[in-house]
Amino acid sequence: MIRYLLQRIGQALLVVWLAYTAVFLAVQLLPSDPVTIFLTADSAVDQSAIDAMKSQYGYDQPC
Amino acid sequence: MLTQYLNQLVGLFSGDFGYSLASGQSVWDRISGVAGSTVALAGAAFITAVLIAVSLVGAATLTRSTVIRRVLVNVPPLFAAIPAFWLGLVLLDLLSIRWGVMSLFPDGSFLSLAVPVLVLATVVSAPLAQVLLKSINHVYDQPFIDVLRAKGASRSWIFFRHALKNAAGPALTIMGITVGTLFAGSVITETVFARSGLGSVVLTAVTTQDVPLVQGLVLLTASIFVVVNLAVDLLYPLLDPRILTSSRDGAPRALAA
Known part of the structure; x- marks a missing residue:
């Protein structure tokens, strides 16, 4: 259960970080x-x- | 590029989301000031959408009349085909301009919240009801339903106690996905009904090309999406304990047997 939980939370943080980085790069490409x-x-x-x-x-x- | 990126990233961790170019206000203040109204709208719409979907599917499953069933089964595709802004404009035209029972602008009355909620809920309930209907039909094909019938359980008991719980898995997945629709829909609904909220902030941020504010909004939307999908993932094992024991890689297996 703990493993499942940590895995999910880790994935969630990764998605937020990737989304923010993608937006930052898009702005830089302007x-x-x-x-x-x-x-x-x-x-x-x-x-x-x-x-x-x-x-x-x-x-x-x-x- | 690296210095700016790291500065922004460090800022995020210390709660600094940057400053709006248009107003100089901090992005956090700008967003948190209006987020409450949008969360209230989206939350109420989500609950209403679930109620609409469950009652549609329940009525379609429990009715003994084939005609009523056929009509009800075709309601979700109809809802899916209705654009939120159109429904909002039509209701606004009927209720405020022709019949005059509702104010054109939000005035805190019950109708001025209930109508936007209903518009948003209609659109969101459609995919929910379609998926729920499919999985309910699947559950009803399984032998345990016949066993329950043979034991003399009533139709509504079978539906609410047994079929609904077993069919809820796919619907839960869709619920996580509809959160995106919910927030995109609330931007439109808020604009149509002249409500203040995230919708108007998104609209002004994009039209005035206020990049830091847009960045903040993207981050917020991504966070909401992720949190809701995390909640959905954590709810799966409650519905079906087999997920925890049967999958090593953490991916929920298909609920259909």
Whole structure:
């Protein structure tokens, strides 16, 4: 019973981790980054504003 | 890529789900603020769906009239064919605009919760009822039902005490899967009935391209799915103790004998 339980919980955690990693990779594969996409969605924005928001949200970390 | 990924992953373990680009609010606050309403809707719809499925299958099995049985058996495929948004719009048109018995917007009255719940439950109950009907028919073909009949057990006693428990396995599997349908359906239902909840958050997150918020929502959905399927896996042995003793690799074997 304990073995069955641990096996199931392990599988569950693995699925959540894989789902999150897949989403992260999908975002990385975008030709741009989330902040630029968000800010330039409906109007042109100053590059310095984009850079400031990128560093605030941690999207300026090395890729 | 690695630094960002590790930062996010470490953040997750310390309960930091990132911040919404649109509002600057933390993703956790944004989601947990409205999740309650969606969980209430989805939970009530799930219970209603199970009740609808069991009563449909029960009525179809217990009725002595072939005509009624034929009609009832065809109700689940009909439910499966009805899109949730269409049913919601039709009910909204009839109840609020033509008859005026229900408010167009959620006002806390019984109907304003019951109608969305019913719409969602109808869609979710369809696969449940179809699978339950199939496995009930399978159980009724087995010899132990004849033994019970020979012993003089009543039809409803056989159905509720013996057949339903033996047929519940496949239906339980479907229940785990319908959770996805349930949450996708509640996004639509909430939008149609102008309810606040995860649905409106998903909608705005996607339309404003708020990536951190979408990531948080994906994580939440995956977690709910996994937790429910874990619960289903843990319920199997209660229904059929043979699963624990007969399978070494942990995979539940087919319940059909």
